Amino acid sequence: xxxxxxxxxxxxxxxxxxxxxxxxxxxxxxxxxxxxxxxxxxxxxxxxxxxxxxxxxxxxxxxxxxxxxxxxxxxxxxxxxxxxxxxxxxxxxxxxxxxxxxxxxxxxxxxxxxxxxxxxxxxxxxxxxxxxxxxxxxxxxxxxxxxxxxxxxxxxxxxxxxxxx
Numbered sequence: 001x002x003x004x005x006x007x008x009x010x011x012x013x014x015x016x017x018x019x020x021x022x023x024x025x026x027x028x029x030x031x032x033x034x035x036x037x038x039x040x041x042x043x044x045x046x047x048x049x050x051x052x053x054x055x056x057x058x059x060x061x062x063x064x065x066x067x068x069x070x071x072x073x074x075x076x077x078x079x080x081x082x083x084x085x086x087x088x089x090x091x092x093x094x095x096x097x098x099x100x101x102x103x104x105x106x107x108x109x110x111x112x113x114x115x116x117x118x119x120x121x122x123x124x125x126x127x128x129x130x131x132x133x134x135x136x137x138x139x140x141x142x143x144x145x146x147x148x149x150x151x152x153x154x155x156x157x158x159x160x161x162x163x164x165x
Contacts, residue, residue, distance in 0.1 A: 064135045066135045067131065067132070067133055067134075067135060070131040070132065070138065070139070071127060071128050071131040074126075074127035074128070074130055074131050074143065075123070075124050075127030075128060076127070077123075077127065078123030078124070078126050078127040078130070079120045079121070079123035079124045079127060080120075080123075081120075081123075082116045082117070082118075082119035082120040082123055083116070083117060083120035083123075085116040086113045086114075086115075086116030086117040086120060087113075089109060089112050089113040089116060090109065090113060093109040126143075126147065128150075129143075129146070129147045129150040129151055129154070130142065130143030130144070130146050130147040130150075131143060131146060131150075132146045133146070133150060
């Protein structure tokens with residue numbers, strides 16, 4: 001009988017599974033996936049053992065709804081606030097200049113707004129990577145632990161794809 005991943009214990013928050021299964025993402029399909037229905041679209045995925053392609057439905061490859069909602073809410077927070085501040089920079093600078101409170105050089109206004117928009121773009125990335133990719137675990141408020149875990153997964157995937165090419 002194939003070993004299946006054990007549920008996470010609440011005390012240590014780590015899965016009790018083999019080292020090979022630890023590398024698998026929570027929403028990545030299992031190796032012993034059932035054949036997709038006739039009407040479902042199919043993608044080809046190479047099996048790690050013998051590099052033979054196997055069929056996996058797109059539904060099995062999809063990010064779970066709970067993880068997706070968690071990512072969206074974090075992206076809205078970490079990207080929305082800096083983007084709002086970038087827009088607010090133009091509005092505030094307009095009032096400062098139009099009321100002649102003090103002289104603001106145009107390059108300062110542009111650089112400050114570009115800085116906030118840049119933080120908003122970084123916030124999109126941080127929002128996705130700081131969300132817990134496990135359906136049952138919501139993660140921490142800022143998500144630094146999840147970010148480091150997910151960043152490691154992403155860089156490992158980049159390295160492995162580079163080595164294949």
